[in-house]
Amino acid sequence: MTAKEKAKLLVDKFRNYVDSEIDGEQQFEYSKEQETNLSKKCALIVVSEIEDALKITIGHLTIKPLLERQELQMDFEYWENVKTEIKAIL
Secondary structure, three states, rough: OOOOHHHHHHHHHHHHHHHHHHHHOOOOOOHHHHHHHHHHHHHHHHHHHHHHHHHHHHOOOOOOHHHHHHHHHHHHHHHHHHHHHHHOOO
């Protein structure tokens, strides 16, 4: 899955949790822009947590093979790209 596809998937998943119409909330409704912004914030939190876990893993692999470290670095770069794509969603 590309970073752009993953970004959209994450934002769309969180949209269900901030959609006031789905929750049946009668007192207020978010605009689509507000829903998108809140969904993006949630998705960015998740990506930051994943990146933090990868940083810890990469940091503790001092005796692991170089190839494994490179694969983790590629994972980290993927999530950085996902974060960039999330921020680009309108």
